Amino acid sequence: MTVTLGTTSASKTVDLGPAVELVSKEEGHRQPLAPEFVSAEDFSPLEVAYDFGRVRREDIEGGPNNIWRYKKLLPVPSNVEEIPNTEPGGTRLVRADRLAKALGLKRVWVKDDTGNPTHSFKDRVVAVALAAAREFGFEVLACPSTGNLANAVAAAAARAGWQSVVLIPKTLERAKILTTAVYDGALIAVDGNYDDVNRLATELAAEHASWAFVNVNVRPYYSEGSKTLAFEVAEQLGWRIPEQIVVPIASGSQLTKVDKGFRELGQLGLVEASPYKVFGAQATGCSPVSAAFRAGHDVVQPVKPDTIARSLAIGNPADGPYVLDVVNRTGGAIEDVSDEEVVEGIRLLARTEGIFTETAGGVTVATAKKLVETGKLDPDAETVLLITGDGLKTLDAVEGRIGPKATVPPSAEAVSKALGF
Amino acid sequence: MTVTLGTTSASKTVDLGPAVELVSKEEGHRQPLAPEFVSAEDFSPLEVAYDFGRVRREDIEGGPNNIWRYKKLLPVPSNVEEIPNTEPGGTRLVRADRLAKALGLKRVWVKDDTGNPTHSFKDRVVAVALAAAREFGFEVLACPSTGNLANAVAAAAARAGWQSVVLIPKTLERAKILTTAVYDGALIAVDGNYDDVNRLATELAAEHASWAFVNVNVRPYYSEGSKTLAFEVAEQLGWRIPEQIVVPIASGSQLTKVDKGFRELGQLGLVEASPYKVFGAQATGCSPVSAAFRAGHDVVQPVKPDTIARSLAIGNPADGPYVLDVVNRTGGAIEDVSDEEVVEGIRLLARTEGIFTETAGGVTVATAKKLVETGKLDPDAETVLLITGDGLKTLDAVEGRIGPKATVPPSAEAVSKALGF
Numbered sequence: 001m002t003v004t005l006g007t008t009s010a011s012k013t014v015d016l017g018p019a020v021e022l023v024s025k026e027e028g029h030r031q032p033l034a035p036e037f038v039s040a041e042d043f044s045p046l047e048v049a050y051d052f053g054r055v056r057r058e059d060i061e062g063g064p065n066n067i068w069r070y071k072k073l074l075p076v077p078s079n080v081e082e083i084p085n086t087e088p089g090g091t092r093l094v095r096a097d098r099l100a101k102a103l104g105l106k107r108v109w110v111k112d113d114t115g116n117p118t119h120s121f122k123d124r125v126v127a128v129a130l131a132a133a134r135e136f137g138f139e140v141l142a143c144p145s146t147g148n149l150a151n152a153v154a155a156a157a158a159r160a161g162w163q164s165v166v167l168i169p170k171t172l173e174r175a176k177i178l179t180t181a182v183y184d185g186a187l188i189a190v191d192g193n194y195d196d197v198n199r200l201a202t203e204l205a206a207e208h209a210s211w212a213f214v215n216v217n218v219r220p221y222y223s224e225g226s227k228t229l230a231f232e233v234a235e236q237l238g239w240r241i242p243e244q245i246v247v248p249i250a251s252g253s254q255l256t257k258v259d260k261g262f263r264e265l266g267q268l269g270l271v272e273a274s275p276y277k278v279f280g281a282q283a284t285g286c287s288p289v290s291a292a293f294r295a296g297h298d299v300v301q302p303v304k305p306d307t308i309a310r311s312l313a314i315g316n317p318a319d320g321p322y323v324l325d326v327v328n329r330t331g332g333a334i335e336d337v338s339d340e341e342v343v344e345g346i347r348l349l350a351r352t353e354g355i356f357t358e359t360a361g362g363v364t365v366a367t368a369k370k371l372v373e374t375g376k377l378d379p380d381a382e383t384v385l386l387i388t389g390d391g392l393k394t395l396d397a398v399e400g401r402i403g404p405k406a407t408v409p410p411s412a413e414a415v416s417k418a419l420g421f
Numbered sequence: 422m423t424v425t426l427g428t429t430s431a432s433k434t435v436d437l438g439p440a441v442e443l444v445s446k447e448e449g450h451r452q453p454l455a456p457e458f459v460s461a462e463d464f465s466p467l468e469v470a471y472d473f474g475r476v477r478r479e480d481i482e483g484g485p486n487n488i489w490r491y492k493k494l495l496p497v498p499s500n501v502e503e504i505p506n507t508e509p510g511g512t513r514l515v516r517a518d519r520l521a522k523a524l525g526l527k528r529v530w531v532k533d534d535t536g537n538p539t540h541s542f543k544d545r546v547v548a549v550a551l552a553a554a555r556e557f558g559f560e561v562l563a564c565p566s567t568g569n570l571a572n573a574v575a576a577a578a579a580r581a582g583w584q585s586v587v588l589i590p591k592t593l594e595r596a597k598i599l600t601t602a603v604y605d606g607a608l609i610a611v612d613g614n615y616d617d618v619n620r621l622a623t624e625l626a627a628e629h630a631s632w633a634f635v636n637v638n639v640r641p642y643y644s645e646g647s648k649t650l651a652f653e654v655a656e657q658l659g660w661r662i663p664e665q666i667v668v669p670i671a672s673g674s675q676l677t678k679v680d681k682g683f684r685e686l687g688q689l690g691l692v693e694a695s696p697y698k699v700f701g702a703q704a705t706g707c708s709p710v711s712a713a714f715r716a717g718h719d720v721v722q723p724v725k726p727d728t729i730a731r732s733l734a735i736g737n738p739a740d741g742p743y744v745l746d747v748v749n750r751t752g753g754a755i756e757d758v759s760d761e762e763v764v765e766g767i768r769l770l771a772r773t774e775g776i777f778t779e780t781a782g783g784v785t786v787a788t789a790k791k792l793v794e795t796g797k798l799d800p801d802a803e804t805v806l807l808i809t810g811d812g813l814k815t816l817d818a819v820e821g822r823i824g825p826k827a828t829v830p831p832s833a834e835a836v837s838k839a840l841g842f
Contacts, residue, residue, distance in 0.1 A: 155775035184772035192831035351605035354576035
């Protein structure tokens with residue numbers, strides 16, 4: 001939809017494709033498209049509402065091999081693929097027979113999102129946020145982050161020729177600092193913990209009208225990017241929704257958007273609206289949603305995170321209640337796993353399928369294992385696991401546990417002997 | 422072609438698709454397909470010869486979004502996509518306008534091969550080697566390596582359910598050991614330097630009939646995998662060969678295979694056989710091919726490598742003379758750049774296009790810059806740069822040179838001040 005925006009000095013025409021309004025999640029209050037994230041009516045999160053019109057498979061199949069093939073289902077301009085941005089998506093859906101066997105499942109697919117430009121699914125959400133932010137007249141792309149999001153924001157801004165402002169706790173690991181700083185945006189180390197950095201981001205978003213904090217003031221657009229995981233999975237399966245999908249939970253946004261993506265595909269007739277179950281995965285050291293599910297609550301009690309799965313370590317997940325809704329509605333479940341199990345999950349995926357994931361992926365694999373063992377995942381139903389980030393970014397998790405099988409002198413005899421020949 | 426192989430105890434039928442023979446590079450001696458890499462007639466490297474028959478664009482476009490869409494142009498079985506292997510390729514070709522402007526070129530495309538399963542082009546060659554090795558009856562996938570190849574071999578073997586044997590110098594960096602060991606193959610640390618490890622590999626290949634050393638005894642098949650870079654670039658440009666392409670040189674194999682790929686596409690009528698120039702890129706600390714080109718020699722004098730671009734540090738490049746042939750035939754050139762320029766190349770690509778490459782990619786970008794400055798690259802001609810590996814694997818190269826712009830207390834005022842507002 002093309003709307004005229006009057007919030008800046010000169011009014012500006014905004015093209016956000018099929019997006020028509022924002023709607024509050026709790027009471028469904030509607031308001032015009034704008035860079036806002038909380039309803040002034042009921043204080044619940046705002047979500048994008050659409051008028052899709054007719055969308056055919058051919059429209060999508062004829063598009064580029066990245067998330068912009070789904071532009072008719074996203075809050076982005078109709079010419080989005082012509083504007084400098086990253087081109088995330090189009091990542092592999094791998095048939096994982098060896099992992100399936102190890103887990104005791106009949107058929108498993110791994111969605112390997114490590115192939116994205118900065119090697120995590122965050123490239124999807126940031127690309128959509130950048131496209132929408134440009135329409136709203138923003139000029140700076142910003143975020144508070146401790147890792148994947150920092151990489152994605154700094155890279156996307158560099159590609160678009162935008163300034164970026166990335167706020168990190170100053171104690172962040174060397175590797176994460178380097179992999180963000182290399183894009184040459186304004187990387188600011190804050191003398192405080194992640195909570196301090198987050199508060200600071202909200203304050204700065206209010207003060208700087210030209211700064212788009214991807215996960216704050218343009219969050220409704222940003223979060224829609226996660227739908228592309230559902231779209232790709234369905235298209236890669238031959239326009240079909242899998243019976244079971246296991247999704248890691250941080251804020252919970254990704255899980256709710258995967259569900260939204262599947263529903264939209266069904267409503268548009270792009271796939272048969274077949275039943276599916278959504279399962280959530282957390283690390284026990286930060287498992288407020290899993291705990292609420294287990295207790296049968298519909299609200300989530302915040303926790304103080306303590307887990308190696310730092311990219312999932314959000315103690316007060318904004319979309320927690322909506323995650324519980326989706327999981328309960330679809331007949332899924334939520335489980336959590338220990339850090340020891342997370343590492344075993346990373347190693348299991350690597351040795352069975354040659355995919356090296358970060359700790360979040362280890363959480364997903366280990367949770368799938370637990371869900372099979374507890375009878376919650378149907379072993380005969382087709383199952384998709386979302387692997388959303390890369391092991392190269394969390395080497396610490398496996399350090400000290402793996403290494404060479406042997407160290408030998410440079411002789412063929414020594415090698416053969418070390419290998420037991 | 423389907424041939425019967427009699428070298429193992431029971432004869433076995435080998436399906437390597439369109440591949441029909443091996444041919445020696447120097448004198449064109451022909452011999453049956455076999456796991457051999459040097460001609461017994463003229464001691465030159467063996468290369469795969471094909472009978473392609475008719476190949477249409479539709480055959481390719483209807484295939485999977487990975488290198489197996491080009492199976493009719495590779496020495497792999499006709500059902501290769503059904504056999505467990507990695508699915509490399511289908512990586513982005515990025516229109517790089519900001520980089521082009523910085524380099525003084527009119528139109529630049531970056532082939533971003535960091536999106537592969539283990540984040541380098543080595544996944545392409547290893548996948549083809551594995552497919553061919555399986556046909557020849559091998560059971561173990563092996564290599565000597567100091568990095569990218571080790572990752573790719575260990576991951577591909579894990580995915581296929583094969584044993585892997587990866588030989589590394591014991592002094593290898595922690596990150597490279599972890600990113601190989603995680604796949605749980607037989608990683609063997611050798612008390613010696615890379616030359617020792619390489620010699621050991623040749624010795625072991627002779628002793629163990631069931632071990633396929635990807636870059637030794639099955640090298641003719643392995644190296645064909647690099648053609649897929651040329652195929653993808655041409656298809657992604659809309660079935661067109663770019664006027665100029667810049668390729669990094671290690672052994673030189675990749676550069677010669679990119680040229681072979683373009684020629685095959687022209688011969689088959691898949692693209693117009695338009696003229697193109699191939700340019701080679703080396704680090705000055707290991708630049709034997711560049712030195713030979715500058716001196717007008719047709720042989721290459723070995724050197725002792727000393728450069729941060731370790732994935733290119735082959736002092737005695739096997740395909741050096743053939744690289745000189747290709748570059749001279751197409752009217753290209755070869756240049757080399759200092760380690761300082763390599764780092765600046767990495768940073769230039771990151772800040773203009775949001776792509777973080779390893780040192781080899783820095784060599785390519787910096788060499789392109791030098792080739793423009795010396796008038797060897799035509800600024801008005803369309804240019805493709807091959808970015809073949811990932812910056813996450815060579816963090817040391819940028820360490821100490823980049824970091825946060827500022828460290829501030831957790832206040833909005835402090836951030837604004839640090840940014841000059």
